Amino acid sequence: MNDTHPILARLYALKDADEAREVYDAWAADYDHDTIDDMGYVAPALAAEALAERISDGATVLDAGCGTGLVGAELAQRREVALDGMDLSPGMLERARAREVYRTLEIADLTRELAVVDDAYDAVICVGTLTGGHVGPGVLAEFVRITAPGGAIVATVHSHVWEDGGYRAEIERLAGEGLVSAEVWERPYHVREQMSCRLCVLTPQ
Protein backbone atom coordinates (compact mmCIF):
# COMPACT_ATOMS: atom_id res chain seq x y z
CA MET A 1 0.00 0.00 0.00
CA ASN A 2 1.36 3.47 -0.86
CA ASP A 3 -0.94 5.61 1.31
CA THR A 4 1.17 7.68 3.67
CA HIS A 5 -1.14 10.23 5.29
CA PRO A 6 -1.02 9.57 9.08
CA ILE A 7 -4.74 8.86 9.49
CA LEU A 8 -4.90 6.25 6.70
CA ALA A 9 -3.16 3.41 8.57
CA ARG A 10 -5.66 3.80 11.41
CA LEU A 11 -8.62 3.92 9.01
CA TYR A 12 -7.68 0.75 7.14
CA ALA A 13 -7.32 -1.14 10.44
CA LEU A 14 -10.64 -0.18 12.06
CA LYS A 15 -11.82 -3.17 14.10
CA ASP A 16 -15.58 -2.70 14.14
CA ALA A 17 -18.45 -0.31 13.52
CA ASP A 18 -18.10 1.34 16.95
CA GLU A 19 -14.48 2.24 16.29
CA ALA A 20 -15.34 3.44 12.75
CA ARG A 21 -18.06 5.72 14.13
CA GLU A 22 -15.71 7.16 16.74
CA VAL A 23 -12.87 7.83 14.30
CA TYR A 24 -15.09 9.39 11.62
CA ASP A 25 -17.01 11.52 14.13
CA ALA A 26 -13.68 12.93 15.31
CA TRP A 27 -12.40 13.44 11.73
CA ALA A 28 -15.59 14.98 10.26
CA ALA A 29 -14.55 18.64 10.59
CA ASP A 30 -11.21 18.11 8.80
CA TYR A 31 -12.26 15.34 6.43
CA ASP A 32 -12.86 17.41 3.29
CA HIS A 33 -9.61 19.36 3.64
CA ASP A 34 -7.50 16.29 4.47
CA THR A 35 -8.90 14.11 1.69
CA ILE A 36 -9.35 16.61 -1.16
CA ASP A 37 -6.45 19.01 -0.51
CA ASP A 38 -3.86 16.77 1.17
CA MET A 39 -4.52 13.35 -0.38
CA GLY A 40 -5.86 14.43 -3.77
CA TYR A 41 -9.07 12.42 -3.37
CA VAL A 42 -10.57 12.24 -6.86
CA ALA A 43 -12.83 9.19 -6.44
CA PRO A 44 -16.04 11.13 -5.60
CA ALA A 45 -15.82 13.13 -8.84
CA LEU A 46 -14.93 10.08 -10.97
CA ALA A 47 -17.73 7.97 -9.51
CA ALA A 48 -20.31 10.77 -9.78
CA GLU A 49 -19.34 11.24 -13.43
CA ALA A 50 -19.74 7.50 -14.11
CA LEU A 51 -23.16 7.48 -12.47
CA ALA A 52 -24.37 10.69 -14.14
CA GLU A 53 -23.71 9.09 -17.54
CA ARG A 54 -26.00 6.18 -16.63
CA ILE A 55 -29.04 7.89 -15.06
CA SER A 56 -31.56 10.57 -16.00
CA ASP A 57 -32.66 13.64 -14.05
CA GLY A 58 -35.29 12.61 -11.52
CA ALA A 59 -33.61 9.28 -10.71
CA THR A 60 -33.75 8.04 -7.12
CA VAL A 61 -30.23 7.42 -5.81
CA LEU A 62 -28.81 6.09 -2.54
CA ASP A 63 -25.35 7.36 -1.55
CA ALA A 64 -24.23 4.52 0.73
CA GLY A 65 -21.51 5.57 3.17
CA CYS A 66 -22.10 9.18 2.13
CA GLY A 67 -19.75 10.70 4.71
CA THR A 68 -19.66 14.51 4.49
CA GLY A 69 -21.47 14.43 1.15
CA LEU A 70 -18.60 14.92 -1.30
CA VAL A 71 -20.31 12.50 -3.69
CA GLY A 72 -23.68 14.22 -3.30
CA ALA A 73 -22.10 17.56 -4.14
CA GLU A 74 -20.40 16.13 -7.24
CA LEU A 75 -23.60 14.43 -8.38
CA ALA A 76 -25.69 17.58 -7.84
CA GLN A 77 -23.41 19.42 -10.28
CA ARG A 78 -24.25 16.88 -12.98
CA ARG A 79 -27.83 15.68 -12.40
CA GLU A 80 -31.02 16.62 -10.57
CA VAL A 81 -31.66 13.48 -8.57
CA ALA A 82 -33.67 12.48 -5.51
CA LEU A 83 -30.68 11.62 -3.33
CA ASP A 84 -30.72 9.78 -0.01
CA GLY A 85 -27.61 9.28 2.11
CA MET A 86 -26.67 6.66 4.71
CA ASP A 87 -23.66 6.53 6.96
CA LEU A 88 -22.58 5.16 10.32
CA SER A 89 -21.20 8.44 11.65
CA PRO A 90 -23.54 11.19 12.93
CA GLY A 91 -20.66 13.68 12.70
CA MET A 92 -20.14 12.96 8.99
CA LEU A 93 -23.90 13.07 8.33
CA GLU A 94 -24.15 16.49 9.95
CA ARG A 95 -21.64 17.81 7.41
CA ALA A 96 -23.56 16.15 4.59
CA ARG A 97 -26.80 17.76 5.78
CA ALA A 98 -25.21 21.23 5.54
CA ARG A 99 -24.70 20.74 1.78
CA GLU A 100 -28.47 20.69 1.21
CA VAL A 101 -28.27 18.21 -1.68
CA TYR A 102 -29.75 15.18 0.10
CA ARG A 103 -33.48 14.39 0.34
CA THR A 104 -32.92 12.23 3.45
CA LEU A 105 -29.89 11.35 5.57
CA GLU A 106 -29.92 8.36 7.90
CA ILE A 107 -27.64 6.57 10.29
CA ALA A 108 -27.14 3.01 8.99
CA ASP A 109 -24.60 0.22 9.33
CA LEU A 110 -23.83 -1.14 5.86
CA THR A 111 -22.54 -4.41 7.32
CA ARG A 112 -26.15 -5.28 8.23
CA GLU A 113 -29.29 -5.79 6.16
CA LEU A 114 -30.57 -2.37 5.09
CA ALA A 115 -34.06 -1.21 6.06
CA VAL A 116 -34.89 -0.59 2.41
CA VAL A 117 -37.42 -2.49 0.28
CA ASP A 118 -36.39 -4.45 -2.82
CA ASP A 119 -35.89 -2.41 -6.04
CA ALA A 120 -36.32 0.88 -4.10
CA TYR A 121 -33.70 2.88 -6.03
CA ASP A 122 -32.75 3.57 -9.64
CA ALA A 123 -29.12 3.70 -8.53
CA VAL A 124 -26.74 3.21 -5.62
CA ILE A 125 -23.37 4.94 -5.36
CA CYS A 126 -20.77 3.95 -2.78
CA VAL A 127 -17.39 5.69 -2.72
CA GLY A 128 -14.48 5.21 -0.32
CA THR A 129 -16.44 2.84 1.92
CA LEU A 130 -15.54 -0.55 0.43
CA THR A 131 -12.09 -0.76 1.91
CA GLY A 132 -10.06 -2.33 4.70
CA GLY A 133 -11.59 -1.86 8.16
CA HIS A 134 -14.85 -0.52 6.69
CA VAL A 135 -17.53 -2.42 4.77
CA GLY A 136 -16.88 -5.85 3.22
CA PRO A 137 -18.08 -7.30 -0.10
CA GLY A 138 -21.31 -8.71 1.38
CA VAL A 139 -22.97 -5.32 0.99
CA LEU A 140 -22.85 -5.63 -2.80
CA ALA A 141 -25.69 -8.19 -2.75
CA GLU A 142 -27.70 -5.73 -0.64
CA PHE A 143 -27.08 -3.01 -3.25
CA VAL A 144 -28.34 -5.40 -5.93
CA ARG A 145 -31.45 -6.20 -3.88
CA ILE A 146 -32.42 -2.53 -3.40
CA THR A 147 -31.63 -1.37 -6.97
CA ALA A 148 -34.27 -1.83 -9.66
CA PRO A 149 -33.40 -4.11 -12.62
CA GLY A 150 -31.64 -2.08 -15.32
CA GLY A 151 -30.51 0.49 -12.73
CA ALA A 152 -26.91 1.27 -11.84
CA ILE A 153 -24.61 0.50 -8.92
CA VAL A 154 -21.40 2.51 -8.98
CA ALA A 155 -18.85 1.63 -6.32
CA THR A 156 -15.16 2.19 -5.70
CA VAL A 157 -13.08 -0.54 -4.09
CA HIS A 158 -9.67 0.42 -2.74
CA SER A 159 -7.05 -1.47 -4.79
CA HIS A 160 -5.27 -3.00 -1.78
CA VAL A 161 -8.38 -5.01 -0.84
CA TRP A 162 -9.77 -5.71 -4.31
CA GLU A 163 -8.49 -9.32 -4.42
CA ASP A 164 -7.68 -10.16 -0.80
CA GLY A 165 -10.82 -8.55 0.60
CA GLY A 166 -13.01 -10.73 -1.61
CA TYR A 167 -14.63 -7.89 -3.63
CA ARG A 168 -13.49 -9.23 -7.00
CA ALA A 169 -14.76 -12.72 -6.13
CA GLU A 170 -18.12 -11.37 -4.96
CA ILE A 171 -18.65 -9.37 -8.16
CA GLU A 172 -17.71 -12.42 -10.22
CA ARG A 173 -20.21 -14.49 -8.19
CA LEU A 174 -23.01 -11.94 -8.74
CA ALA A 175 -22.25 -11.82 -12.47
CA GLY A 176 -21.84 -15.61 -12.71
CA GLU A 177 -25.26 -16.13 -11.15
CA GLY A 178 -26.79 -13.74 -13.69
CA LEU A 179 -27.79 -11.17 -11.06
CA VAL A 180 -25.75 -8.34 -12.59
CA SER A 181 -23.66 -7.42 -15.56
CA ALA A 182 -20.40 -5.90 -14.36
CA GLU A 183 -17.77 -3.53 -15.71
CA VAL A 184 -14.61 -2.75 -13.72
CA TRP A 185 -11.81 -0.26 -14.41
CA GLU A 186 -8.68 0.71 -12.48
CA ARG A 187 -8.90 4.44 -11.72
CA PRO A 188 -7.03 7.00 -9.56
CA TYR A 189 -8.22 7.30 -5.95
CA HIS A 190 -5.82 9.38 -3.82
CA VAL A 191 -3.65 10.96 -6.50
CA ARG A 192 -1.17 12.48 -4.02
CA GLU A 193 -0.78 9.09 -2.31
CA GLN A 194 -0.37 7.25 -5.66
CA MET A 195 -3.30 5.03 -4.68
CA SER A 196 -5.79 3.60 -7.14
CA CYS A 197 -9.19 1.98 -6.87
CA ARG A 198 -11.41 -0.29 -8.91
CA LEU A 199 -14.36 1.67 -10.26
CA CYS A 200 -17.16 -0.89 -10.53
CA VAL A 201 -20.42 -0.44 -12.42
CA LEU A 202 -22.97 -3.18 -11.82
CA THR A 203 -26.27 -3.38 -13.69
CA PRO A 204 -28.87 -5.52 -11.89
CA GLN A 205 -30.62 -7.90 -14.31
Ligand SMILES: C[S@@+](CC[C@H](N)C(=O)[O-])C[C@H]1O[C@@H](n2cnc3c(N)ncnc32)[C@H](O)[C@@H]1O
Ligand atom coordinates in the same frame (compact mmCIF):
# COMPACT_ATOMS: atom_id res chain seq x y z
C1 LIG B 1 -13.61 7.31 3.32
S1 LIG B 1 -15.21 7.77 3.90
C2 LIG B 1 -16.07 8.01 2.37
C3 LIG B 1 -17.20 8.99 2.51
C4 LIG B 1 -17.76 9.52 1.19
N1 LIG B 1 -18.43 8.50 0.44
C5 LIG B 1 -16.64 10.14 0.38
O1 LIG B 1 -16.30 9.60 -0.68
O2 LIG B 1 -16.11 11.17 0.82
C6 LIG B 1 -15.89 6.25 4.49
C7 LIG B 1 -17.26 6.43 5.13
O3 LIG B 1 -17.75 5.13 5.46
C8 LIG B 1 -18.47 5.24 6.66
N2 LIG B 1 -18.55 3.90 7.25
C9 LIG B 1 -17.57 3.13 7.77
N3 LIG B 1 -18.06 1.95 8.17
C10 LIG B 1 -19.39 1.99 7.90
C11 LIG B 1 -20.46 1.07 8.11
N4 LIG B 1 -20.26 -0.13 8.67
N5 LIG B 1 -21.71 1.43 7.72
C12 LIG B 1 -21.93 2.65 7.15
N6 LIG B 1 -20.97 3.55 6.93
C13 LIG B 1 -19.71 3.22 7.31
C14 LIG B 1 -17.67 6.23 7.49
O4 LIG B 1 -18.43 6.80 8.54
C15 LIG B 1 -17.26 7.23 6.42
O5 LIG B 1 -18.16 8.30 6.32
